[in-house]
Amino acid sequence: MLNKIYSVSPVFIQNMMLSMYGYYWKNRRFSGCFKNKLEKFRVHDNYSESEWHNYQTLELRKLLIHAFTTVPFYEKLYKKNGFELSDFEKFELEDLKKLPFLEKDELRKYGTSQLLSAKKEKGKFYFSSGSSGTPTSIYLSRKFHQTWSALYEVRVRNWSGVHYKMPRAMIGGRKVLSNSKTKKPFYRYNKAESQAYFSAYHISESTATDYVKGLFDSQSKYLVGYAMSIYLLAKSILKLELKTPKLKAVLTSSEKLTYKMRETIEEAFKCKVFDAYSGVEACGLISENNKGELLFSMDSGIMEVIDSKGKYVNNGEMGEVIATGFLNYDQPLIRYRIGDQVKIAKEQNNAMLKIDEIEGRVEDVIIGRNGQQMVRFHSVFINIPYLVMSQVIQLSLEEIIVKLVVEKSFDTNNEKLIKQRITSQLGGLSIIFEYVLEIERTKNGKFKAVISNLRNE
Template sequence: MYSYTKMVSNILFPLHERLKQHTSVSVRNSMEQSQWWSSDKLKSLQISKLRSMMSDVYKNVPYYTTLINERGLNPEDVDSVEWVQNLPFLTKSIIKSDTDSFKSKKVCSLKRFNTGGSSGEPLIFYIGKERISHDVAAKWRATRWWDVDIGDPEIVVWGSPVELGSQDYVRAIRDFFLRTHLIPAFEMSQENVDKFIEQIRRIRPAMLFGYPSSLSLIASHAERKCVALDQLGVKVAFVTSERLYDEQRAKIEQAFGCPVANGYGGRDAGFIAHQCPHGGMHITAEDIILEIIGKNDEVLPAGEVGEVVVTHLATSEFPFIRYRTGDVAAIDYQPCACGRGLPLLSELQGRTTDFVVAQDGTVMHGLSLIYILRDTSGIELFQVIQESKNKVTVSIVPGDQYHNENNIEIVRQFKQRLGQGVNVIVNLVENIETEGSGKYRYIKSLENHFG
C-alpha cells in the first residue's frame, strides 16, 4: 500500500495548499485532474481536507469549539470520512438559534445570504471567499464537461436579477463575462413567451440555464406554435433547483435539439452534483462528503434511498457539517462510462414547484409566491394550493413568532401578484401532509396553465 504520509506530503498537501489560494482558476485546474482519480484517492483527499477543516473550525468557530470539547474529540484524530458521525446533524433551526456562533473568528469578510428556492423554512447564513471559489470552480468544471465554457453566449431563465444572485457561483461567473441574457421566469404570459422565443432565436445561445419547469414551458409553447429552435446551435440545457421529470427532459431535448444536463445544489449546501454527458450525476467529491440518512437518522449504505446530508469541506469560514438538505437520493459507486472517479448520486428527487396562473392568464413560476411566504417571519411550514384562477388557499403551520396580522399582509401580496379579484384564503394548521416521497410540495396548482 502506498504510504499515507507520502501521499499527503507528495500529493494531497501540495494540492491542498494550491486550493488554499482561494482562486477558482487554480481550484478548477486541480478539480479537472482529480475528477479522474480513483475513489480511494478521492477519499484520502476528503480525509485530509476534513482533518484540516475540523482543526480550523475547532480553533475558530465557537459552536464547534464547544461541541468538540463537550464530546471530548480531537480534530487531529480524523482518519476517515466516517469521523463526521461523531458530530450531530446540522439543521436550519440550529443555525438560526445562534447564527453568530457559526462565524469563524479569523474571517472578517463574510457575505450574508438567505436560502431561496422552494425551501419552506428560511435561513440566514454566511459565505466566505474560499467557499465561493470552490463552488464557482465546481460549476465551471461541470460546464466544461459539455463542450461549452463560461464566456459562451448563454440564456438564463431565472426568477429575477436579484434571485439570480442566489446562485452565487453562477453570478460570480456571469458578472465577469457579459454574454449572458436573462429571461424572467416569473413572467410567462403567452405574449411574453412569444417574445422570449424570438430572443432565443436571435441570440442563438450555446447553452441554456434555468428551472426545468420554465425551459419545458418555453419548449411546449414553441412546439405548439410550430417555431423551430433545434437548429440554433444550442449545445446543452443546464437545469437546476427543481426535480427534473423525464417528460420535461424529453420535451426540452426535442425542442432545442440538445441534451439536458441536470445540476443539484443550493446556496446553503453548495454545488453538490452535476450530470456528465454519459448520464452520471457526479458528486463534487473534492468538496462534499455526502451521507444518506434513513428514517431513524441512521447512515444508509450505498444504493439505499434516504435524506441527503452534506459536509462541505470548503466552509471553514461558516461551516456546513452534516447539514440536512431535506432532499432525497442515493449514492452509487458504480463506475460511470465517462471514466471519472467521482461517485454518483442516483434516485434524486428534488423539489417540485408548480406554476401558478394570475387572474389575467399570466403564468408565473410558483417561486413568485414562495418568496412572499419566505419573507414572512414565524412560518414553520407552508403549502399553497391554487384551486382555480379565482381561488388560492394558503396553509401555514405557525411558529411562536407568527402574528395573526401576517395573514392580512399575505393576502395583500398574493392579490398583488395574482389579481385583486382572487379569493385568497389563509388557514393556520397544525400539520401539512407530505407527498408519497415524504417531501412537502410547497405549491400545487390545479389550474390548467395555458388552457
C-alpha cells in the same frame, strides 16, 4: 431604494442597471483565486478512488478542527457529545456517522450567530426560502464565490461543453420585470456577462414567441435555469411549432428533472440537457457529465445517504442526503440535513460517487387568472422576518391559501408584503392566510411547498 428605481425605469435603464449589477458579480466570481481553483478542480477530475479517499479524509480533519476551534456552535455541540480536539486530528471518514446532525431549524436559529466562524472572511448573508419551506441565512465570502464558480465551471459548464465567457440565457427567480402586467420583451440584458435574463414568471403560450425571439436576439449559446420553467417554455415552443436558435446545451437545476421534462426540452431546443443539484447552502454538487452520468463532486464535500432509521443505504437505494461542505469555512455546515433525497447508483464504475436519481421535490404549478404559471415561490418568501415555514395551495383560478408557521413577532406588515409579492406576479386573486403550528406532510413524509388542486400537466 434601487429596486424601486428599477421597477419604474424604462427597459434601457433597467438593462443598464442589470449590467452594472452583472459587472459586480462578474468581478466577485471570476477574479481572485478563481483561475487557481479552476486548475485544481480540473486535476481532481482524474483522481482515483484511493486518491479521493485520502483527499476527503484530510479535508474532513481540517474542517472539523477549524469548526471545533473557531465556531461556538460546534465546540459546544461536540464537547457535549464527548469529542475533544485530539479526536479530530486522527478522524476517519467512517467516524463521521458518530457526529450529530445539523438540523435545518438549527441553521435558521443560529446561522447568523453561533454557526459563524470567529475567523470568518468579509462576506454577506444570502437568504433562501428553501425548497423545504424553511427560510435560512447563508453567509458567503468573496473567496467562497470564486471557489464555487470554479467548481461550477469545471463540473457543470465544461462537462456540458460550454464555458463562462459564452453568451448565455438564464431563466431564474430574480424579478427582472416589474409585475404581472409587464409587456414584452420578457427579458433584460446584462451586457457585462453577455447574459439575457428571462423572467420565470411570465411563461405562457401567449409569450413563448417573444421568449424565443429573445434567445435569437441575445445570440445565446446555452440556456440555464429552473427545470420546470424551462420545461413549461419548451412545451409552448413545441405546441406552437416555433423554431429555436441552435444552442450547445441546456443546464437545469433547482427542481427534479423528470424523463418527460428532459425529452420535451431536448426536442424543443435540439440539444442535450445537463442536470445539476446543489442549493443555496452550496455544501455539495451533483452534476451530469457527457456520458449522462450524475456524479457527486467529492471535493465539494461529503454526501452521506441514510434511511429513515439513520443507517447508510445500499447502492441502488434511495435515501436522505446528509451534507458536509468543504468550501465554506466561514459558516461550516457539517452533517447538515438538507431535506432532499437521492438514489445511489447500483453500479459504481466511476471514482466519484455515482447517483441514479436526484429525487428533490416535484412541485405543482400555480396558474394566475392571466394564464401565467408560477412554480418557484423563492422571491415571495425570501427575507420575511419571523417566518418559519410556508406552503401555497391553489383552490381555483380565483383563490389560493397561504399556510404560514411563524414566530410571535410576525405581524400584519409581513403578511401584506407576501400578498403584494404574490399579486405582483399572478395578478388579482383572493389570498387566504392560515396560521398553523405545523404544515402537514404527504403520506410518505415529504413536504410540498406548492400544491395545486387544479388539473394541469
